[in-house]
Amino acid sequence: MPLNINLQQILLHWMNLAILTGGLYFLLYKPVKDFMDKRAAHYQELEDQAADKLAQAEQLKADCQAKLDAADEEIHQERLQAQQAAAQAAQEQLAQAEEQAQRIVAKAQAEAEQSKERALRESQREMRELAARAAKKLAAKPGADFFDQFLDLTEGGRTHEGR
Amino acid sequence: MKQRNKGLAICLTAAVLLLIAALLAGSPGPSESVQEAMRDAVLHGTGQISLFGLMSVNPGMISALLVTAFLLLCAALIRVFAIPRFQYRPRKLQLALEELVGLFDGMAKSNSPHRNRFLGAYLFAAGSYIFVGTLSELLGLQAVTIHGHPITLPAPLSDVNAAIAMGTLSYLVILSGGIVSNGLGGVGRTLKEFSLPISMSFRLFGALLSGLLVTELVYYYVALSFVLPVVVGVLFTLLHALIQTYVLTMLTALYYGEVSEPSPKKEKKKKLQAENA
Numbered sequence: 001m002p003l004n005i006n007l008q009q010i011l012l013h014w015m016n017l018a019i020l021t022g023g024l025y026f027l028l029y030k031p032v033k034d035f036m037d038k039r040a041a042h043y044q045e046l047e048d049q050a051a052d053k054l055a056q057a058e059q060l061k062a063d064c065q066a067k068l069d070a071a072d073e074e075i076h077q078e079r080l081q082a083q084q085a086a087a088q089a090a091q092e093q094l095a096q097a098e099e100q101a102q103r104i105v106a107k108a109q110a111e112a113e114q115s116k117e118r119a120l121r122e123s124q125r126e127m128r129e130l131a132a133r134a135a136k137k138l139a140a141k142p143g144a145d146f147f148d149q150f151l152d153l154t155e156g157g158r159t160h161e162g163r
Numbered sequence: 164m165k166q167r168n169k170g171l172a173i174c175l176t177a178a179v180l181l182l183i184a185a186l187l188a189g190s191p192g193p194s195e196s197v198q199e200a201m202r203d204a205v206l207h208g209t210g211q212i213s214l215f216g217l218m219s220v221n222p223g224m225i226s227a228l229l230v231t232a233f234l235l236l237c238a239a240l241i242r243v244f245a246i247p248r249f250q251y252r253p254r255k256l257q258l259a260l261e262e263l264v265g266l267f268d269g270m271a272k273s274n275s276p277h278r279n280r281f282l283g284a285y286l287f288a289a290g291s292y293i294f295v296g297t298l299s300e301l302l303g304l305q306a307v308t309i310h311g312h313p314i315t316l317p318a319p320l321s322d323v324n325a326a327i328a329m330g331t332l333s334y335l336v337i338l339s340g341g342i343v344s345n346g347l348g349g350v351g352r353t354l355k356e357f358s359l360p361i362s363m364s365f366r367l368f369g370a371l372l373s374g375l376l377v378t379e380l381v382y383y384y385v386a387l388s389f390v391l392p393v394v395v396g397v398l399f400t401l402l403h404a405l406i407q408t409y410v411l412t413m414l415t416a417l418y419y420g421e422v423s424e425p426s427p428k429k430e431k432k433k434k435l436q437a438e439n440a
Contacts, residue, residue: 004206006324009224013319013328020231021288027238029287031246032264039251 130154182389197383201376205323210314212306219309223322229304230296230319263287270412275420278344282419285336286412289329293411296320297371297404300378301397320407321371323364330364333415341422352422363414370407374399 134153203210211219241260249257267290271283300318308314319325337359341349381387381395 004221004323005327006221008218009220009322009324010328010331012220012224013227013325014332016227016231017288017292017328017332020234020292021285023231023235024238024288024291025284027235027242028260029264029267029284031242032249032260033268033283035246035249036261036265042251 178390185389197380200379200383205372205376210308210312212314213309221322221324222306222308222314222316223319223325225306226296226299226304226316227319227322227325229316230292230299233299234291234295263291267412270416271419274413274416275340275423277420277425278340278423279420282336282340282416285333286416289333289415290408290412293320293329293367294404294408297374297400297407300375301400317375318371320367321375323368323372326368326371327360327364329367329411330362331360333363333411334360337415337418337422340419344423345426348426349422353418356418359418363411367407367411370403370410374403 130153137153210222212222212225214220214224241256245256245260253261264287267287268279268283271279271286275282296319299316300321302316304316306314306316320329334353337356338350338353341353343349345352377395377399378392381391
């Protein structure tokens with residue numbers, strides 16, 4: 001054949017190449033590729049685990065944040081309640097104080113009223129006694145002007161006209 | 164710095180002395196003309212070697228078997244001694260192996276995303292074979308022809324039979340990908356590229372043969388055998404080993420991906436089934 005092409009040798013080369021391909025596949029290519037795949041799977045697993053842990057950490061963070069938010073809300077509510085309670089207590093105390101003050105004022109007014117009435121009654125009584133005594137003395141001194149005598153008596157024995 | 168300069172001076176002096184000695188000694192005279200030497204390099208008409216006494220084969224066949232044996236031996240040693248000690252944090256050898264496997268695996272996945280398991284394995288084997296086979300000519304292994312003449316074993320793929328075998332096998336791999344993925348449609352798609360095995364075979368053969376011929380030409384003349392082989396023999400061989408490995412594996416991966424791509428009808432059916440499900 002031209003160029004010394006030989007079918008028998010081509011077939012021998014095919015056989016040689018087939019043996020080489022099979023041999024290299026089983027001896028070198030497959031084991032190295034398997035190892036590379038195994039390592040890739042290992043690192044993929046590590047990456048997945050890291051991603052899982054990251055997700056868990058994110059979840060934990062979100063939970064903690066939710067708890068913190070809830071605690072903040074609770075504190076806010078408690079503070080509001082405390083403020084309301086304090087305001088209510090202050091209001092009650094203020095009302096009590098006002099009521100007490102009103103009572104005290106009323107009592108004082110009543111006592112003042114009573115004192116006034118008592119003083120008035122006392123003065124009236126004294127007036128009556130004085131009047132009674134003056135009348136008695138007038139009745140005992142004949143000839144004198146009753147009105148002048150009365151005035152003298154009330155002024156402590158000094159003569160009315162001498163002033 | 165002084166020591167380095169001293170070493171350089173010694174090397175240069177030795178080189179000059181060797182050049183003078185080679186020129187003075189001369190050569191016993193070519194046993195064959197340059198035309199005959201180059202024709203033998205292509206056709207191997209007189210340079211046949213006995214294969215275990217069973218048949219006469221081209222020197223490329225022996226090179227191919229030696230390369231295969233070498234690769235399988237290395238693979239077995241690595242499998243026994245290195246792979247069981249692999250760690251998640253790779254060392255130098257492990258890193259190199261992983262890079263190598265990852266390179267062909269990545270090439271298969273990127274060019275044929277739908278079906279690439281077998282393709283990756285084939286590309287790995289073909290790439291290793293082409294690269295190591297091409298570099299093997301640097302060793303200059305000697306063999307004896309059936310006529311009793313010594314011969315330097317060439318790169319396996321500089322033999323047209325090896326190149327045809329590699330090209331047609333790659334085409335069959337592409338065809339198998341088409342059949343497995345798309346049945347008869349895949350066969351049709353692959354057969355559309357009927358020129359592919361020829362172009363792949365002869366591209367490899369031409370590239371490797373040109374290197375061989377240039378090397379033969381250089382070594383044929385004593386005057387050219389000095390310094391020039393460092394560039395021609397080593398650097399060019401390294402370069403075209405890399406290039407040919409890349410070209411064949413990339414082409415195979417590309418066509419495999421093209422023919423194994425699911426047809427639009429199948430994809431529509433799959434989409435409809437997924438929507439119904």
